[in-house]
Amino acid sequence: MSASFNYKHLYYFWVVAKEGGISRAAEKLDMAVQTVSAQVRELERSLGYALLKPAGRGLVLTEAGQAALQQADLIFQLGEDLPTKVRDAVSAPTVRLSVGICDSLPKLVVHRLLLPVIAEPHLRLLCHEGGLDDLLGDLALHRLDVVLADRPAPANPNIKLYSHALGSSTMAWYGTAAMVAAAGEDFPRCLADVPLLLPMAHSPVRDRLDLWFEQRAVRPRIVGEFADSALLKTFGASGMGVFPAAEWAHDDLLAHYAVQRLGPCEGVTEHFFAIGTEKKVQHPLVQRLLQPAM
Numbered sequence: 017m018s019a020s021f022n023y024k025h026l027y028y029f030w031v032v033a034k035e036g037g038i039s040r041a042a043e044k045l046d047m048a049v050q051t052v053s054a055q056v057r058e059l060e061r062s063l064g065y066a067l068l069k070p071a072g073r074g075l076v077l078t079e080a081g082q083a084a085l086q087q088a089d090l091i092f093q094l095g096e097d098l099p100t101k102v103r104d105a106v107s108a109p110t111v112r113l114s115v116g117i118c119d120s121l122p123k124l125v126v127h128r129l130l131l132p133v134i135a136e137p138h139l140r141l142l143c144h145e146g147g148l149d150d151l152l153g154d155l156a157l158h159r160l161d162v163v164l165a166d167r168p169a170p171a172n173p174n175i176k177l178y179s180h181a182l183g184s185s186t187m188a189w190y191g192t193a194a195m196v197a198a199a200g201e202d203f204p205r206c207l208a209d210v211p212l213l214l215p216m217a218h219s220p221v222r223d224r225l226d227l228w229f230e231q232r233a234v235r236p237r238i239v240g241e242f243a244d245s246a247l248l249k250t251f252g253a254s255g256m257g258v259f260p261a262a263e264w265a266h267d268d269l270l271a272h273y274a275v276q277r278l279g280p281c282e283g284v285t286e287h288f289f290a291i292g293t294e295k296k297v298q299h300p301l302v303q304r305l306l307q308p309a310m
Contacts (some may be wrong), residue, residue: 025059116151124265185264213255
C-alpha cells in the first residue's frame with residue numbers, strides 16, 4: 017500500500033458501497049456528491065485499481081472493490097468498538113446492545129421480543145426507532161447490532177444481511193368501549209359503519225388488511241393512516257376509530273390503552289424479524305434474542 021493511502025478515503029468508499037451509490041452516500045455523510053466522488057477516486061489512485069464501475073444508472077463493486085469492502089468492514093467494525101472497549105476498561109462492566117426498531121413494529125411486541133435480554137446484568141440497551149431503510153443503513157455501518165422489523169430485509173447485492181423469524185401473531189380489531197358499542201354485533205360488516213385507523217398504505221400488514229376487507233366485501237371508512245404503530249394505538253385509544261393490533265400483546269394492549277377487543281381479523285398475521293449483518297462473531301445478546309425462535 018502506498019504512503020498516500022488515506023483512511024478517510026477508505027471510509028467514504030465504505031459508505032458509498034454500503035449505501036449503494038455516491039448520491040445516497042453523500043446524503044448520509046451530509047457532503048457534496050462531488051466531494052465524495054473525488055475522495056473515492058483518490059482511494060482508487062492510491063490502490064492502483066478501480067473499485068466501482070457503472071451498472072445501469074448506478075454503480076456496483078468491481079472485484080477489487082469487493083475485496084476492499086471486506087477489509088473496510090473489518091477495519092471500521094474495530095473502530096466502532098474502540099470507544100466502548102476504552103470506556104469499559106475504566107468503568108463498571110456493561111453489556112451494550114444497540115437495537116434498531118422499525119417504526120411500523122408494534123411497541124408492545126418489541127418489549128416482548130426483547131424479554132430474553134433485558135434481564136442481563138449491567139445491560140445498556142440503546143433503542144433507535146426509524147424507517148427500515150435508514151435502520152438497515154445504520155446496521156451496515158455497524159452503528160446497530162440488530163434491527164427488529166415486521167418484514168425481512170430486502171435483497172441488496174452490496175450488503176449481506178440475514179432475516180431471522182422471531183414469531184408471528186394473529187390480528188384483531190380493538191377500540192374504546194364507546195366505539196365497540198357503536199359497531200354493534202354484525203361483525204365484520206359493522207366495520208363499514210365505524211371510523212377506522214390503519215397502518216400506512218403499502219406496509220406489509222396493510223396489504224393483508226386490504227385483501228381481508230376485499231374478501232369480505234367491506235368498504236372501510238378510513239379516517240387515519242399511521243406509519244408509527246404506537247401513534248395508531250394512541251389515537252385509537254382516544255376514540256378516533258377502531259384499529260387492528262397484534263393479539264400477541266392483547267393483555268398489555270388492554271392494560272395500557274384501556275380498549276376492548278371487537279373481533280378477530282381472521283387470516284391476517286403479523287410477522288416479526290430480527291435482521292443483522294452476516295459476520296463470524298455475533299453479539300452474544302443477539303444470539304440470545306434469536307434463540308427462542310430457533
